[in-house]
Amino acid sequence: MQKDGIVMTVKYPMDALSTLRCKSNSFDLVITNVHVPGMNGLEFQQVITQEFQLPVMLMSAEDKDGTILKGLMDGAAVFIAKPMSNDLRDLWQYAALQDKKGKRPVVEERESIEKSSNCNKRRVHEVGESASYICENCHQHIKKGTSKRKSAIKQGNADIENSANYVVPKKAKVKWTMALHNKFLVAITEIGFDRVAPLNILDHMKVPGLTRDNVASHLQRYRIFLRKVIDASCKTQAADKNLASKAVQENRRLEKQVLGNTSNPSSSIHTKAGYLTGNLQHLKNKGKEVDAVLDPVCNSSLFHNINATQETQRIGDLSTSFMNQGNVQPHQQNKEDEMNVNFDGGINQDMEEDYLQ
DNA sequence: TATGCAATAT
């Protein structure tokens, strides 16, 4: 693990050692199997500990006490039995918090309770990204317990939590790129507006690492946005109605004037009355069209408690304005976002890599 | 239990 958040992998221990010798200052943490080709992992760990003073995390499918104990006594920072849990990311606290004086962080034993999580490329990437996040913010996490809200720390780790060096592991933050948001929209469309719910959306999106909470949070924000847009359009509509009733009154006044003065009807009055009548009809038609398109959507469960029946924008336009909320300068928008917008749901691996920060 | 939502934290 390098300081800039990048993970470097090598197959052979000797390659790792030569890399470390070239630039040992660039690395924060070494993760190795106990069983590695060409060398015993415990030896490997000892060399690194002695030569580079880097925390070493040992992994093994064996959880025999002897192996664990030996590794820890020889200076390994952590020993983890495979399959590893999703809490792998917690490990970065060892790199982040390593004492300058050489004091090793608390040793924490972990059980491998969870079903084998796939430790694939995606996973490693995610951990790498969140690592730098923890490094940047670890000092904030160490201090203070004065928050009004209940701590996010889960129960059952009280001893670890209380240790001076404990850092609350920070979850990766999902960045809702245009591509991801479009997947979200596709999911909503597929599900049908009436059955929209976080878990449902999550199932349809099929994005690795995305959680129900992520979706729920995004859905909430999206609904707030829609409400704003619809409220605004209601006001517009109200204004239109006002205009329409004024038009009606004006029409009647003019018609009376015209009818009351049949001997010399003013062509300009006829023209104005005709214009207002046409305008009124136009407003009515416009309202009907919009109603027809948006009523099913506005009355669906996607828009709870929204008492709006008219909308001046089409739903498709809403996604763009949703993503442009706050109106960031267009040129600052991710090139990727613009290029990868994809309503067909086919999102490639590289894009998925960008979802989690 | 999952949901929606407001308030609040980060």
Place this chain on the structure above:
DNA sequence: TATATTGCAT
């Protein structure tokens, strides 16, 4: 600002 988390009501 955007996203996450929490507590509550349903």
